[in-house]
Amino acid sequence: MRLILPVLLMALLSGCVSAPTQDPAELPAGSWQLDTDHASVHWRSRHFGLSWYTARFDRIDASLDFDPAEPGSAQITAIIEASSVSTGNDAFDEILRGPNWFSAERHPQIIFRSSNIEVTGSETGIAEGELTIRGITQPARMDIVFYGGNFNFLENRDVIGFGADMVVARSDYGIGPFIPAAIAGDEVRIRIEAEFLPEE
Numbered sequence: 001m002r003l004i005l006p007v008l009l010m011a012l013l014s015g016c017v018s019a020p021t022q023d024p025a026e027l028p029a030g031s032w033q034l035d036t037d038h039a040s041v042h043w044r045s046r047h048f049g050l051s052w053y054t055a056r057f058d059r060i061d062a063s064l065d066f067d068p069a070e071p072g073s074a075q076i077t078a079i080i081e082a083s084s085v086s087t088g089n090d091a092f093d094e095i096l097r098g099p100n101w102f103s104a105e106r107h108p109q110i111i112f113r114s115s116n117i118e119v120t121g122s123e124t125g126i127a128e129g130e131l132t133i134r135g136i137t138q139p140a141r142m143d144i145v146f147y148g149g150n151f152n153f154l155e156n157r158d159v160i161g162f163g164a165d166m167v168v169a170r171s172d173y174g175i176g177p178f179i180p181a182a183i184a185g186d187e188v189r190i191r192i193e194a195e196f197l198p199e200e
Contacts, residue, residue, distance in 0.1 A: 027068050027149045028158060030149075031195035034062040034078075035159065039194040041080060045170075047186030053184075057110075059084035064196050066160075072119050076127055076142075078192075080110040101176045107135045112142065112166075123147075133173040141162055142166045142192075164192040 011019045041060050044052040058090035059081035085096045097104040114129035123146045131140035147161035169186050170176055176184060 022052050023104050026086075027160060028068070028198065029067045029069070030065075031199040032064040032066060032160065034060065034064075035155075035195040035197050036061065040192070042191045044191075045187070045191045048183055049185070052189075055085065055087040057081065057084045059088050062194060062196075063199075071125070072117050074114070076112070076114040076117070076129070078112045080108050082108055082133075096176075103134050107133070112140060114142075131166075131168065133168075134175065136173045138168075138172050139166065140166060152197065155197055157200075159195050159197055161195045162192075164189040164194070166192070 004180075039060060039062070041057045043056070044056060046052040050151040057080045060078065061113045062076065062078040064074060064076050082102040083097050085093055085102060087093055087096070096102055099106070102110075109132075111132045112129060114127040116128045117126070118126045120126055125142055125144045125146065129140060129142070130137050132138075133152065143165045145163045147163065149158060149160040151157070152159040166189075168188050170184075170188055171186050175188075
């Protein structure tokens with residue numbers, strides 16, 4: 001008897017969820033805002049040339065201007081709070097927030113702004129733009145996968161989802177010591193998962 005109610009609830013909810021569409025023409029145009037409850041930014045860097053040390057940022061925001069008739073004209077702005085770096089080690093997090101690494105007090109935000117988006121396939125694209133870290137701005141590229149769009153009945157509005165990858169060099173932004181020493185790799189791989197909701 002205890003299992004009946006959860007099973008019935010799951011069946012009811014599954015009936016409310018349709019398969020996502022991956023046709024941009026079926027999605028509404030306009031401004032979209034990041035659903036911060038369903039988004040994440042993880043980064044990885046080699047440790048002693050061996051494992052990929054993995055951490056994340058806990059506070060992020062982003063906006064997307066999107067026209068399904070011209071998906072290549074979309075504009076993306078993403079903002080990460082540098083002080084929200086999270087490795088699972090509080091003492092190390094404080095070091096990373098400090099002046100030798102992200103310098104979060106002096107440069108509180110990491111910002112990516114797209115300048116051009118190239119549609120490379122039915123579900124893929126490349127966003128080129130500028131990435132600013134520690135007050136230093138460099139050209140950057142984001143490889144994007146479009147997961148599709150759906151109706152979010154919990155929010156009573158549409159939702160679209162993306163995944164993205166970016167690779168940056170610490171040395172381009174003066175992040176941290178040990179460059180090019182093997183203790184901490186220069187290359188940083190960033191993985192983004194994001195859902196966007198229409199602005200109300």
